[in-house]
Amino acid sequence: xxxxxxxxxxxxxxxxxxxxxxxxxxxxxxxxxxxxxxxxxxxxxxxxxxxxxxxxxxxxxxxxxxxxxxxxxxxxxxxxxxxxxxxxxxxxxxxxxxxxxxxxxxxxxxxxxxxxxxxxxxxxxxxxxxxxxxxxxxxxxxxxxxxxxxxxxxxxxxxxxxxxxxxxxxxxxxxxxxxxxxxxxxxxxxxxxxxxxxxxxxxxxxxxxxxxxxxxxxxxxxxxxxxxxxxxxxxxxxxxxxxxxxxxxxxxxxxxxxxxxxxxxxxxxxxxxxxxxxxxxxxxxxxxxxxxxxxxxx
Amino acid sequence: xxxxxxxxxxxxxxxxxxxxxxxxxxxxxxxxxxxxxxxxxxxxxxxxxxxxxxxxxxxxxxxxxxxxxxxxxxxxxxxxxxxxxxxxxxxxxxxxxxxxxxxxxxxxxxxxxxxxxxxxxxxxxxxxxxxxxxxxxxxxxxxxxxxxxxxxxxxxxxxxxxxxxxxxxxxxxxxxxxxxxxxxxxxxxxxxxxxxxxxxxxxxxxxxxxxxxxxxxxxxxxxxxxxxxxxxxxxxxxxxxxxxxxxxxxxxxxxxxxxxxxxxxxxxxxxxxxxxxxxxxxxxxxxxxxxxxxxxxx
Numbered sequence: 001x002x003x004x005x006x007x008x009x010x011x012x013x014x015x016x017x018x019x020x021x022x023x024x025x026x027x028x029x030x031x032x033x034x035x036x037x038x039x040x041x042x043x044x045x046x047x048x049x050x051x052x053x054x055x056x057x058x059x060x061x062x063x064x065x066x067x068x069x070x071x072x073x074x075x076x077x078x079x080x081x082x083x084x085x086x087x088x089x090x091x092x093x094x095x096x097x098x099x100x101x102x103x104x105x106x107x108x109x110x111x112x113x114x115x116x117x118x119x120x121x122x123x124x125x126x127x128x129x130x131x132x133x134x135x136x137x138x139x140x141x142x143x144x145x146x147x148x149x150x151x152x153x154x155x156x157x158x159x160x161x162x163x164x165x166x167x168x169x170x171x172x173x174x175x176x177x178x179x180x181x182x183x184x185x186x187x188x189x190x191x192x193x194x195x196x197x198x199x200x201x202x203x204x205x206x207x208x209x210x211x212x213x214x215x216x217x218x219x220x221x222x223x224x225x226x227x228x229x230x231x232x233x234x235x236x237x238x239x240x241x242x243x244x245x246x247x248x249x250x251x252x253x254x255x256x257x258x259x260x261x262x263x264x265x266x267x268x269x270x271x272x273x274x275x276x277x278x279x280x281x282x283x284x285x286x287x288x289x290x291x292x293x294x295x296x297x298x
Numbered sequence: 299x300x301x302x303x304x305x306x307x308x309x310x311x312x313x314x315x316x317x318x319x320x321x322x323x324x325x326x327x328x329x330x331x332x333x334x335x336x337x338x339x340x341x342x343x344x345x346x347x348x349x350x351x352x353x354x355x356x357x358x359x360x361x362x363x364x365x366x367x368x369x370x371x372x373x374x375x376x377x378x379x380x381x382x383x384x385x386x387x388x389x390x391x392x393x394x395x396x397x398x399x400x401x402x403x404x405x406x407x408x409x410x411x412x413x414x415x416x417x418x419x420x421x422x423x424x425x426x427x428x429x430x431x432x433x434x435x436x437x438x439x440x441x442x443x444x445x446x447x448x449x450x451x452x453x454x455x456x457x458x459x460x461x462x463x464x465x466x467x468x469x470x471x472x473x474x475x476x477x478x479x480x481x482x483x484x485x486x487x488x489x490x491x492x493x494x495x496x497x498x499x500x501x502x503x504x505x506x507x508x509x510x511x512x513x514x515x516x517x518x519x520x521x522x523x524x525x526x527x528x529x530x531x532x533x534x535x536x537x538x539x540x541x542x543x544x545x546x547x548x549x550x551x552x553x554x555x556x557x558x559x560x561x562x563x564x565x566x567x568x569x570x571x572x573x574x575x576x577x578x579x580x581x582x583x584x585x586x587x588x589x590x591x592x593x594x595x596x
Contacts, residue, residue, distance in 0.1 A: 003594065003596060004596065005593055027376070027446050027447075027508070028341060028375040028492060029340060029372050029373065029378070029443075030340050031376075031438075031443050032337065033337060034336070034338045036335055037334055039320065039329050039331060040329070040330040040332045040435075041327040041328065041329055041330075042327060042382070042417065042418065043326065043327035043384060043418045044384040044386055044419060044420050044431070044433055045386075046386045046388060046420050046422060048388050048424040049426065050424055050425045050426065051422060077327075078326050078327050078329075080327065086340055086341060086433055087342070088343075090344060090346050090429055093595075095596060096596055097596045099596075100596055120340065120341045120342060121342060122342050124344060124346055124349060124350075124594050125594040125595055125596055126346040126347075126349045127349075127427070128346060128347065128348065128426045129424075129425070131388050131424075131426065131429045133342070133386050133420070135384055135433035136327070138327065145321070145327075145329050147321060147325050148325050148326070149325075194326060195326060210324065295301045296301065296422050297300075297301055297302075297391075298301060298393060298397075298421075298423055
């Protein structure tokens with residue numbers, strides 16, 4: 001058996017530095033130098049055993065990668081540059097320090113790609129299931145952050161890749177669209193953006209509500225991932241491939257609106273309209289698209 | 299039954315604003331304006347059911363207060379000004395939105411005292427026990443942050459209040475020493491500081507290790523809280539009141555070193571020495587003080 005402080009010391013020795021970090025892991029708080037005049041973006045996401053992963057199936061390094069990538073995907077959705085992160089882990093009793101080290105290495109796998117410095121955290125052992133969080137700090141770096149609230153009537157609606165069926169595996173292995181989100185924001189053409197975590201139908205509703213507009217998507221234009229086809233063929237699955245593409249969560253592609261296409265490989269799926277609500281057109285019928293995507297029931 | 303987004307909307311409507319917040323709760327990330335040239339301090343702490351609180355005994359508002367106060371105590375230990383926070387909550391299934399609202403109000407109770415803006419978070423429902431985190435952002439605000447690493451041979455060792463027995467209730471209700479920590483840092487006299495969360499013996503060892511020094515404390519000078527006396531009298535309790543004061547965690551008083559006393563009500567308990575290790579003198583005997591305070595076993 002080893003302890004919390006052995007693990008912290010190991011992480012500290014393994015941690016990389018970054019220019020902006022004046023004091024990293026090992027004190028009450030980390031100390032960063034923030035570039036003058038640069039906006040600070042901050043958020044947090046958690047992953048929980050039995051909800052966002054299954055510890056009986058997924059290894060600790062995968063789990064660590066996922067929680068960091070969920071946060072990097074938030075950075076992508078704002079078009080910001082990720083800078084630093086702090087993490088917590090609640091380890092079930094008797095999990096062992098090696099498991100904790102693997103979780104950390106997963107964080108590093110994902111964060112290192114974008115030079116994210118892990119500057120602090122909190123490790124505890126408890127009688128519960130594995131729970132992990134990452135809080136991410138990003139900076140605007142000369143590009144205005146893109147919110148959910150800027151969609152205008154007449155804008156096109158776009159996604160950055162095919163959707164649906166992430167539960168077959170992509171929900172653990174998706175690549176956050178950090179560089180693409182940055183390019184989209186820097187193009188000056190994007191009016192509103194979000195990453196698809198709760199499902200297209202629900203995340204588009206978030207944009208509409210924040211922008212006080214409506215949306216019409218064309219069923220035939222929604223790009224369907226092969227995983228959505230595969231899920232739909234499984235015995236007992238009641239959704240069509242299109243329904244998987246519309247409602248499954250954790251695709252982590254970007255969903256955005258723009259008056260003119262940025263020309264960065266995006267796929268147009270519809271248009272912003274004045275009527276509130278989210279609508280889908282198929283074979284000349286227009287019907288309300290219910291947000292069937294993910295919502296935690298309390 | 300209500301859902302995650304109802305709760306988020308309620309929190310959003312209830313949230314207060316702050317000058318530095320350009321975009322608060324409700325987007326992928328919050329956006330803050332950071333004062334030019336001001337250092338950014340960041341950290342995170344969690345509270346877990348069965349470890350840091352007992353949900354069968356403690357109410358949600360108390361639990362929310364505790365997790366915010368743990369983070370504010372970290373700000374106190376660095377002498378910084380708390381600015382903003384993001385939070386996560388993992389709610390057991392069927393807990394209900396009202397419980398979630400009470401957790402949030404607890405965060406606000408504690409944060410509002412220091413004008414901490416809660417700018418984001420992540421709420422989920424899961425098949426596990428209640429887990430909550432807060433990540434805090436603070437700023438130096440013209441005062442150099444105090445680390446654990448600055449203690450010098452010959453410095454006095456001080457605490458800001460009586461210790462021990464916090465488990466009788468103070469571990470839920472302590473007041474973080476934010477203003478006092480700030481005054482201590484601004485005095486220019488404090489060489490190293492930490493808040494006592496793991497217990498005096500262990501937290502003093504943290505200072506010694508980071509400062510590459512040793513410490514000698516005088517048993518008769520350690521201020522003992524009445525709760526330590528009371529715990530010691532309980533049937534089956536094997537620790538003396540002094541042992542409770544030395545080793546119990548979650549006092550959240552400040553422990554610091556200084557060449558000359560700042561004169562802010564601090565209590566001297568010993569001196570920094572060159573010999574590595576932590577020692578205690580009592581009745582002309584000097585013996586090694588084992589760090590028996592809290593450590594999570596993995």
